[in-house]
Amino acid sequence: MEMNDRVILQRRVPEGGYGGGYEVQAEAAVWGHLEEVSASFRSRLGAAGMSVDKTLHMWRAEFGSLSPTHVVLNDGSDYRIDSVGTSLNELLVKLVLVNSG
Numbered sequence: 656m657e658m659n660d661r662v663i664l665q666r667r668v669p670e671g672g673y674g675g676g677y678e679v680q681a682e683a684a685v686w687g688h689l690e691e692v693s694a695s696f697r698s699r700l701g702a703a704g705m706s707v708d709k710t711l712h713m714w715r716a717e718f719g720s721l722s723p724t725h726v727v728l729n730d731g732s733d734y735r736i737d738s739v740g741t742s743l744n745e746l747l748v749k750l751v752l753v754n755s756g
Contacts, residue, residue, distance in 0.1 A: 656712060656743065658686040664723035683721050687713035689728070700751070705737060711750040712742045718750075726752055 663684050667677040690710045700707045711726060718739070726734045734752035742749040 656688045658688055658713070660687050660689040660711075661685075661729060662687055662689070662711065662713075663727040664718070664721050665725045665727060666721055666723050667725055681721055681723075683717070683723075685713060685717045687711045705751070706753050707737065707751050708754045709734065709752045711752060712747050713750065715746055715748045718748050725755065726750065 661684060663682060665679050666681040667679055670676045670678050688711070690712070692707050692710060696710075697707055724736055726736060728734070733755050735755040736750050737753045738751045740749045740751070741747075
């Protein structure tokens with residue numbers, strides 16, 4: 656697996672007030688491996704009550720140093736991190752992403 660997709664990790668917190676906006680507390684550009692989801696994986700997560708649009712494999716150390724809540728792709732699309740799991744080995748994590756736009 657090649658880490659050839661540049662993404663931006665963001666940790667966001669809701670702003671107070673009526674607007675429902677958010678404030679970006681921390682941000683970092685990192686390399687990862689972005690994947691489309693297979694129909695079988697989408698079906699399995701759907702049966703568990705979860706949705707998924709994409710998955711991102713990345714280095715555990717980079718993820719842990721920021722504790723992000725969102726991922727912004729190169730095309731500007733915005734995804735919420737729905738869950739974090741293990742990837743190929745202990746050095747990597749697999750993020751389940753849901754479109755937040």
